[in-house]
Amino acid sequence: MSRDRSLLPYRPNVGAVLFAPDGRVLVCRRADLPNAEGAPGGWQLPQGGLDEGEDPRSAVLRELAEEIGTDRAEILAEHPDWLTYDLPPRLVGVALGGRYRGQRQKWFALRFLGTDADIRLDADPHPEFDAWRWVPIEDLPALAVDFKRDIYAELARAFARFARHD
Incomplete structure (x- = not known):
């Protein structure tokens, strides 16, 4: 597999910024x-591949169902x-099946319509995640791996209005 980043495409992807009722x-x-100590780490937002010809709005709900066990959400x-x-150079040719240089993502803000009990990380036979939590949107950039930090900062800025309440 090629490690020359310029020869590899971006993987089409969708992502979800899922807001709890409290913002x-x-x-x-x-x-x-x-993480650096060898313990589980790598906090991220739910995201996943966009199939060829798939509508991104449908895909983001599918990805929620696959990754967190529920699609009880509405797109805001x-x-x-x-x-x-x-991807950082050390992961080119390794991550994402070795076929991509990184990801091209369409992001959505969604309001969660379920309860915490609806979130089931074990719904998939090969779960991607082992824990979850609700955080203030301004914490996103600090939680992201370094190569996703700029995107998370942009998402925190672009979708901040959904974290506010009257």
């Missing part, structure tokens, strides 16, 4: 990404741009 955002801990907004990130 906090769902983050999930990757089961396969240890769509980020106007496709956001991209490049």
Whole structure:
């Protein structure tokens, strides 16, 4: 597999900024990404691949069902741009099946319509996450892995209005 980033495409992807009724955002801990001490780490927002010809709005709800066990959500907004990130050199040719240089993502803000009991990380036979929690949206950039930090900062800025309450 090629490690020359310029020869690899971006993987089409959708992502969800899922807001609880109190305005906090769902983050999930990757089961396969240890932190610096070797313990589980890698907090991220739910996201996943966009199948060829699939509508991104449908895909984001499908990804929620697959990754967190529920699609009890309504779409509030769509980020106007496709956001991209490049994998760090050490992961090019390794992550994402070794076929992509990074991801090209369409992000959505969604309101969670369920209860915490509806979130089931074990709904998939091969769960991607091993823990989840609700956090203030301004915490997103600090929780992200370094190569996704700029995207998370943009999402926190673009979707901040959904974290506010009267």
